[in-house]
Amino acid sequence: MRAAWISAAAMIAITVAMAIMTGPASAEVTSGYQVGEPVGAAQVTKVAGNALDGIPAGQELCYRCRMGSRPVVMVFARTADDKLAKLLKKLDEEIEEHQDAKLSSYVNMLGADSDSLKKDAAEFVKINGIERIAFVVPKDDSKNGPADYKIAPDADLTVVCFKGGMVKANHAFAKGQLTDEKIDAIIEAACQMTE
Template sequence: MRRLPLSMCFAFTLTAFALSLPTPIANAVGSTVSDGLKQGDPIGAFRVTKIGGATDDDVEPGDFLCYRCRYGSSPMVMVFARKAGPKSIELATKLDSAIGQHASSKLRGLFTFIGEDAANLKKVATTFAEQSGVVHVPVVIAEDTQNGPIDYRIAEDADITIVIAQDSQVFTSHVFDADAIDVTQVIGDVEKMLQ
Protein backbone atom coordinates (compact mmCIF):
# COMPACT_ATOMS: atom_id res chain seq x y z
CA MET A 1 0.00 0.00 0.00
CA ARG A 2 1.31 3.44 -0.98
CA ARG A 3 1.54 5.99 1.84
CA LEU A 4 0.95 9.66 1.29
CA PRO A 5 3.66 12.04 2.39
CA LEU A 6 2.95 13.75 5.70
CA SER A 7 2.59 17.12 3.96
CA MET A 8 -0.22 15.76 1.76
CA CYS A 9 -2.01 14.30 4.79
CA PHE A 10 -1.79 17.70 6.44
CA ALA A 11 -3.15 19.38 3.29
CA PHE A 12 -6.09 16.96 3.12
CA THR A 13 -6.85 17.44 6.82
CA LEU A 14 -6.67 21.22 6.49
CA THR A 15 -8.96 21.15 3.45
CA ALA A 16 -11.49 18.91 5.22
CA PHE A 17 -11.45 21.22 8.23
CA ALA A 18 -11.96 24.32 6.08
CA LEU A 19 -14.87 22.71 4.25
CA SER A 20 -16.52 21.77 7.55
CA LEU A 21 -16.64 25.37 8.78
CA PRO A 22 -20.04 27.03 8.54
CA THR A 23 -20.35 29.71 5.91
CA PRO A 24 -21.79 33.05 7.00
CA ILE A 25 -25.35 33.71 5.93
CA ALA A 26 -26.25 37.23 4.82
CA ASN A 27 -27.77 39.19 7.66
CA ALA A 28 -31.25 40.63 7.46
CA VAL A 29 -30.76 44.38 7.39
CA GLY A 30 -32.12 46.00 10.51
CA SER A 31 -31.63 43.02 12.79
CA THR A 32 -29.84 43.57 16.06
CA VAL A 33 -27.60 40.52 16.29
CA SER A 34 -24.96 39.93 13.65
CA ASP A 35 -24.66 36.63 11.77
CA GLY A 36 -20.95 37.37 11.62
CA LEU A 37 -18.81 37.18 14.74
CA LYS A 38 -20.50 35.75 17.84
CA GLN A 39 -19.79 35.95 21.56
CA GLY A 40 -16.48 34.27 22.36
CA ASP A 41 -15.13 34.41 18.79
CA PRO A 42 -11.56 35.74 18.52
CA ILE A 43 -11.09 39.11 16.85
CA GLY A 44 -8.42 39.31 14.20
CA ALA A 45 -6.04 42.01 13.09
CA PHE A 46 -6.80 44.28 10.14
CA ARG A 47 -5.14 47.32 8.62
CA VAL A 48 -6.69 50.72 8.07
CA THR A 49 -5.82 54.22 6.94
CA LYS A 50 -6.55 56.95 9.49
CA ILE A 51 -8.67 59.79 8.15
CA GLY A 52 -9.44 61.77 11.30
CA GLY A 53 -10.67 61.72 14.89
CA ALA A 54 -8.56 60.41 17.80
CA THR A 55 -6.53 63.57 18.19
CA ASP A 56 -4.80 62.05 21.21
CA ASP A 57 -3.37 58.82 19.74
CA ASP A 58 -0.13 60.03 18.08
CA VAL A 59 -1.28 58.70 14.69
CA GLU A 60 -1.47 61.16 11.82
CA PRO A 61 -4.19 61.23 9.16
CA GLY A 62 -2.94 59.18 6.21
CA ASP A 63 -1.02 56.71 8.40
CA PHE A 64 -1.59 53.03 7.55
CA LEU A 65 -1.69 50.78 10.62
CA CYS A 66 -3.50 48.12 12.65
CA TYR A 67 -5.47 49.84 15.43
CA ARG A 68 -6.77 46.44 16.52
CA CYS A 69 -3.13 45.45 17.13
CA ARG A 70 -2.42 48.67 19.03
CA TYR A 71 -5.42 48.09 21.28
CA GLY A 72 -4.31 44.57 22.21
CA SER A 73 -6.72 42.92 24.64
CA SER A 74 -8.23 46.21 25.84
CA PRO A 75 -12.01 46.46 25.77
CA MET A 76 -13.03 47.96 22.42
CA VAL A 77 -15.93 48.87 20.18
CA MET A 78 -15.34 48.47 16.46
CA VAL A 79 -17.93 50.01 14.15
CA PHE A 80 -17.95 49.09 10.45
CA ALA A 81 -20.05 51.54 8.43
CA ARG A 82 -21.20 51.53 4.82
CA LYS A 83 -23.38 54.60 5.40
CA ALA A 84 -23.13 57.63 7.64
CA GLY A 85 -25.97 59.69 9.02
CA PRO A 86 -27.30 61.35 12.16
CA LYS A 87 -27.58 58.07 14.12
CA SER A 88 -24.00 57.02 13.28
CA ILE A 89 -22.76 60.46 14.34
CA GLU A 90 -24.73 60.09 17.59
CA LEU A 91 -23.16 56.64 18.11
CA ALA A 92 -19.65 58.01 17.49
CA THR A 93 -20.10 60.91 19.91
CA LYS A 94 -21.59 58.68 22.65
CA LEU A 95 -18.78 56.17 22.15
CA ASP A 96 -16.25 59.01 22.29
CA SER A 97 -17.77 60.17 25.58
CA ALA A 98 -17.77 56.62 27.01
CA ILE A 99 -14.08 56.25 26.16
CA GLY A 100 -13.32 59.47 28.02
CA GLN A 101 -15.37 58.33 31.03
CA HIS A 102 -13.74 54.89 31.12
CA ALA A 103 -10.10 55.90 30.68
CA SER A 104 -9.10 53.71 33.64
CA SER A 105 -10.60 50.65 31.86
CA LYS A 106 -8.61 51.51 28.71
CA LEU A 107 -11.80 51.36 26.62
CA ARG A 108 -11.02 51.94 22.94
CA GLY A 109 -13.09 52.55 19.83
CA LEU A 110 -12.72 52.52 16.08
CA PHE A 111 -15.09 53.77 13.37
CA THR A 112 -14.19 52.04 10.10
CA PHE A 113 -15.74 52.93 6.75
CA ILE A 114 -16.19 50.20 4.15
CA GLY A 115 -17.97 50.09 0.79
CA GLU A 116 -17.77 49.49 -2.92
CA ASP A 117 -16.86 53.06 -3.90
CA ALA A 118 -13.34 53.24 -2.48
CA ALA A 119 -12.73 56.67 -4.04
CA ASN A 120 -15.71 58.16 -2.20
CA LEU A 121 -14.90 56.60 1.18
CA LYS A 122 -12.24 59.18 2.03
CA LYS A 123 -14.68 62.05 1.44
CA VAL A 124 -17.39 60.37 3.51
CA ALA A 125 -14.97 59.55 6.35
CA THR A 126 -13.48 63.07 6.35
CA THR A 127 -16.92 64.68 6.56
CA PHE A 128 -17.94 62.21 9.27
CA ALA A 129 -14.84 62.96 11.38
CA GLU A 130 -15.50 66.70 11.10
CA GLN A 131 -19.23 66.46 11.89
CA SER A 132 -18.84 64.06 14.81
CA GLY A 133 -15.93 65.95 16.40
CA VAL A 134 -14.61 62.76 18.00
CA VAL A 135 -11.35 63.13 19.92
CA HIS A 136 -10.84 59.56 21.19
CA VAL A 137 -12.30 57.48 18.32
CA PRO A 138 -10.22 57.15 15.14
CA VAL A 139 -12.18 57.47 11.90
CA VAL A 140 -10.56 55.17 9.35
CA ILE A 141 -10.95 53.36 6.03
CA ALA A 142 -10.41 49.60 5.94
CA GLU A 143 -7.68 48.17 3.73
CA ASP A 144 -10.30 45.68 2.52
CA THR A 145 -12.62 48.50 1.49
CA GLN A 146 -15.47 46.54 -0.05
CA ASN A 147 -16.48 44.28 2.86
CA GLY A 148 -14.01 44.99 5.63
CA PRO A 149 -11.73 42.37 7.16
CA ILE A 150 -12.72 38.92 5.89
CA ASP A 151 -12.33 37.30 9.34
CA TYR A 152 -15.12 39.54 10.65
CA ARG A 153 -17.71 38.13 8.20
CA ILE A 154 -19.51 41.45 7.77
CA ALA A 155 -22.78 40.96 5.90
CA GLU A 156 -22.73 42.53 2.45
CA ASP A 157 -26.10 44.21 3.02
CA ALA A 158 -25.31 45.57 6.51
CA ASP A 159 -25.18 49.36 6.82
CA ILE A 160 -23.65 49.31 10.30
CA THR A 161 -21.92 46.36 12.01
CA ILE A 162 -20.74 46.80 15.59
CA VAL A 163 -18.36 44.42 17.35
CA ILE A 164 -17.90 44.90 21.09
CA ALA A 165 -14.89 42.96 22.36
CA GLN A 166 -12.71 42.39 25.41
CA ASP A 167 -9.65 40.21 25.97
CA SER A 168 -9.39 39.74 22.17
CA GLN A 169 -12.80 38.04 22.06
CA VAL A 170 -16.25 39.17 21.01
CA PHE A 171 -18.49 40.20 23.90
CA THR A 172 -21.43 40.90 21.57
CA SER A 173 -22.13 42.20 18.08
CA HIS A 174 -24.96 44.03 16.31
CA VAL A 175 -26.09 44.95 12.82
CA PHE A 176 -28.30 47.98 12.13
CA ASP A 177 -29.73 50.00 9.29
CA ALA A 178 -27.91 53.35 9.24
CA ASP A 179 -31.03 55.23 10.36
CA ALA A 180 -32.05 52.69 13.03
CA ILE A 181 -28.96 52.35 15.25
CA ASP A 182 -30.01 51.68 18.84
CA VAL A 183 -27.33 53.83 20.47
CA THR A 184 -28.72 53.20 23.96
CA GLN A 185 -28.47 49.43 23.48
CA VAL A 186 -24.90 49.63 22.17
CA ILE A 187 -23.67 51.88 24.98
CA GLY A 188 -25.56 49.67 27.47
CA ASP A 189 -23.67 46.64 26.16
CA VAL A 190 -20.40 48.53 26.55
CA GLU A 191 -21.30 49.29 30.17
CA LYS A 192 -22.17 45.60 30.80
CA MET A 193 -18.84 44.52 29.33
CA LEU A 194 -16.93 46.88 31.63
CA GLN A 195 -18.63 45.63 34.84
Protein backbone atom coordinates in the same frame (compact mmCIF):
# COMPACT_ATOMS: atom_id res chain seq x y z
CA MET B 1 -70.15 31.33 1.04
CA ARG B 2 -68.69 33.32 -1.82
CA ALA B 3 -68.52 36.50 0.32
CA ALA B 4 -66.63 34.57 3.03
CA TRP B 5 -64.17 33.27 0.43
CA ILE B 6 -63.59 36.81 -0.94
CA SER B 7 -63.17 38.13 2.61
CA ALA B 8 -60.64 35.37 3.41
CA ALA B 9 -58.77 36.04 0.16
CA ALA B 10 -58.65 39.74 0.97
CA MET B 11 -57.25 39.01 4.44
CA ILE B 12 -54.58 36.76 2.96
CA ALA B 13 -53.64 39.44 0.42
CA ILE B 14 -53.38 42.06 3.18
CA THR B 15 -51.25 39.73 5.31
CA VAL B 16 -48.90 38.99 2.41
CA ALA B 17 -48.63 42.69 1.56
CA MET B 18 -47.82 43.54 5.18
CA ALA B 19 -45.17 40.80 5.30
CA ILE B 20 -43.58 42.12 2.12
CA MET B 21 -43.59 45.71 3.39
CA THR B 22 -42.21 44.91 6.84
CA GLY B 23 -40.14 41.79 6.14
CA PRO B 24 -36.72 43.23 5.27
CA ALA B 25 -36.96 46.13 7.72
CA SER B 26 -37.61 43.87 10.68
CA ALA B 27 -35.38 40.96 9.70
CA GLU B 28 -32.43 40.21 11.93
CA VAL B 29 -29.03 40.79 10.40
CA THR B 30 -26.07 38.60 11.33
CA SER B 31 -22.78 40.31 10.65
CA GLY B 32 -19.26 40.29 12.00
CA TYR B 33 -17.59 38.22 14.67
CA GLN B 34 -20.05 36.70 17.13
CA VAL B 35 -19.94 36.51 20.94
CA GLY B 36 -17.10 34.26 22.13
CA GLU B 37 -15.09 34.44 18.91
CA PRO B 38 -11.56 35.89 18.79
CA VAL B 39 -11.04 39.06 16.74
CA GLY B 40 -8.34 38.67 14.11
CA ALA B 41 -5.86 41.17 12.71
CA ALA B 42 -6.67 43.39 9.73
CA GLN B 43 -4.79 46.16 7.96
CA VAL B 44 -6.50 49.55 7.75
CA THR B 45 -5.59 53.12 6.89
CA LYS B 46 -6.37 55.71 9.54
CA VAL B 47 -8.13 58.65 7.93
CA ALA B 48 -9.42 60.84 10.77
CA GLY B 49 -10.38 61.19 14.42
CA ASN B 50 -8.69 60.44 17.75
CA ALA B 51 -5.69 62.74 17.59
CA LEU B 52 -4.65 61.39 21.00
CA ASP B 53 -3.88 57.85 19.76
CA GLY B 54 -0.54 58.91 18.29
CA ILE B 55 -1.39 57.57 14.84
CA PRO B 56 -1.30 60.13 12.03
CA ALA B 57 -3.92 60.19 9.28
CA GLY B 58 -2.69 58.18 6.31
CA GLN B 59 -0.81 55.56 8.33
CA GLU B 60 -1.50 51.90 7.55
CA LEU B 61 -1.64 49.60 10.56
CA CYS B 62 -3.55 46.86 12.34
CA TYR B 63 -5.74 49.04 14.56
CA ARG B 64 -7.17 45.99 16.29
CA CYS B 65 -3.61 44.89 17.16
CA ARG B 66 -2.81 48.38 18.45
CA MET B 67 -5.73 48.11 20.90
CA GLY B 68 -4.25 45.00 22.55
CA SER B 69 -6.41 43.67 25.39
CA ARG B 70 -8.37 46.91 25.94
CA PRO B 71 -12.17 47.02 25.80
CA VAL B 72 -12.91 48.11 22.22
CA VAL B 73 -16.03 49.05 20.30
CA MET B 74 -15.26 48.27 16.65
CA VAL B 75 -17.77 49.72 14.19
CA PHE B 76 -18.30 48.94 10.50
CA ALA B 77 -20.50 51.58 8.85
CA ARG B 78 -21.72 51.91 5.29
CA THR B 79 -23.74 55.07 5.98
CA ALA B 80 -22.49 58.15 7.83
CA ASP B 81 -25.81 59.65 8.93
CA ASP B 82 -27.39 61.36 11.95
CA LYS B 83 -28.03 58.05 13.76
CA LEU B 84 -24.38 57.03 13.43
CA ALA B 85 -23.38 60.48 14.69
CA LYS B 86 -25.69 60.09 17.70
CA LEU B 87 -24.22 56.67 18.52
CA LEU B 88 -20.64 57.88 18.18
CA LYS B 89 -21.19 61.05 20.21
CA LYS B 90 -22.56 58.95 23.08
CA LEU B 91 -19.69 56.51 22.71
CA ASP B 92 -17.21 59.41 22.64
CA GLU B 93 -18.59 60.57 26.02
CA GLU B 94 -18.26 57.06 27.50
CA ILE B 95 -14.67 56.78 26.28
CA GLU B 96 -13.85 59.98 28.13
CA GLU B 97 -15.68 58.79 31.25
CA HIS B 98 -13.95 55.39 31.22
CA GLN B 99 -10.37 56.51 30.52
CA ASP B 100 -9.10 54.47 33.47
CA ALA B 101 -10.46 51.29 31.85
CA LYS B 102 -8.93 52.38 28.49
CA LEU B 103 -12.23 52.01 26.63
CA SER B 104 -11.48 52.60 22.93
CA SER B 105 -13.27 52.64 19.62
CA TYR B 106 -12.67 52.89 15.91
CA VAL B 107 -14.97 53.06 12.91
CA ASN B 108 -14.30 51.19 9.67
CA MET B 109 -16.00 53.10 6.86
CA LEU B 110 -17.21 50.73 4.12
CA GLY B 111 -17.96 51.47 0.48
CA ALA B 112 -16.79 50.95 -3.07
CA ASP B 113 -14.54 54.01 -3.40
CA SER B 114 -11.87 54.19 -0.69
CA ASP B 115 -10.79 57.72 -1.70
CA SER B 116 -14.33 59.04 -1.22
CA LEU B 117 -14.62 57.14 2.08
CA LYS B 118 -11.47 58.82 3.39
CA LYS B 119 -12.70 62.29 2.44
CA ASP B 120 -16.23 61.68 3.77
CA ALA B 121 -14.95 60.23 7.06
CA ALA B 122 -12.75 63.26 7.72
CA GLU B 123 -15.70 65.56 7.01
CA PHE B 124 -18.03 63.50 9.25
CA VAL B 125 -15.58 63.68 12.16
CA LYS B 126 -15.17 67.42 11.74
CA ILE B 127 -18.90 68.20 11.44
CA ASN B 128 -19.87 66.03 14.40
CA GLY B 129 -17.00 66.93 16.73
CA ILE B 130 -15.96 63.34 17.37
CA GLU B 131 -12.70 63.48 19.32
CA ARG B 132 -11.82 60.08 20.80
CA ILE B 133 -12.82 57.68 18.03
CA ALA B 134 -10.55 56.91 15.09
CA PHE B 135 -11.94 56.47 11.59
CA VAL B 136 -10.26 53.97 9.30
CA VAL B 137 -10.76 52.40 5.89
CA PRO B 138 -9.98 48.68 5.46
CA LYS B 139 -6.94 48.23 3.22
CA ASP B 140 -7.83 45.13 1.19
CA ASP B 141 -11.62 45.39 0.81
CA SER B 142 -13.16 48.77 1.53
CA LYS B 143 -16.55 47.55 0.28
CA ASN B 144 -17.11 44.75 2.83
CA GLY B 145 -14.14 44.84 5.19
CA PRO B 146 -11.69 42.00 5.82
CA ALA B 147 -13.10 38.66 4.61
CA ASP B 148 -12.53 36.84 7.90
CA TYR B 149 -14.45 39.59 9.77
CA LYS B 150 -17.64 38.29 8.07
CA ILE B 151 -19.33 41.68 7.56
CA ALA B 152 -22.66 40.97 5.85
CA PRO B 153 -23.36 42.89 2.63
CA ASP B 154 -26.87 43.70 3.91
CA ALA B 155 -25.56 45.11 7.22
CA ASP B 156 -25.49 48.89 7.10
CA LEU B 157 -23.97 48.98 10.59
CA THR B 158 -22.08 46.30 12.50
CA VAL B 159 -20.83 46.94 16.04
CA VAL B 160 -18.51 44.40 17.66
CA CYS B 161 -17.57 44.93 21.32
CA PHE B 162 -14.48 42.99 22.36
CA LYS B 163 -12.08 42.82 25.27
CA GLY B 164 -8.90 40.80 25.51
CA GLY B 165 -9.38 40.02 21.82
CA MET B 166 -12.65 38.12 22.47
CA VAL B 167 -16.10 39.29 21.36
CA LYS B 168 -18.37 40.25 24.25
CA ALA B 169 -21.30 41.68 22.24
CA ASN B 170 -22.38 42.05 18.62
CA HIS B 171 -25.03 44.34 17.16
CA ALA B 172 -25.85 44.45 13.44
CA PHE B 173 -28.48 46.45 11.60
CA ALA B 174 -29.85 46.82 8.10
CA LYS B 175 -30.22 50.35 6.76
CA GLY B 176 -32.66 52.36 8.86
CA GLN B 177 -32.81 49.90 11.78
CA LEU B 178 -30.64 51.82 14.25
CA THR B 179 -32.99 53.30 16.86
CA ASP B 180 -32.40 55.23 20.07
CA GLU B 181 -33.12 52.05 22.06
CA LYS B 182 -30.53 50.12 20.06
CA ILE B 183 -28.01 52.93 20.53
CA ASP B 184 -28.57 52.65 24.29
CA ALA B 185 -28.03 48.86 24.12
CA ILE B 186 -24.70 49.35 22.32
CA ILE B 187 -23.56 51.93 24.88
CA GLU B 188 -24.57 49.59 27.71
CA ALA B 189 -22.54 46.74 26.15
CA ALA B 190 -19.54 49.07 25.85
CA CYS B 191 -19.82 50.16 29.49
CA GLN B 192 -20.15 46.56 30.72
CA MET B 193 -16.69 45.83 29.32
CA THR B 194 -15.20 48.45 31.64
CA GLU B 195 -16.41 46.74 34.83
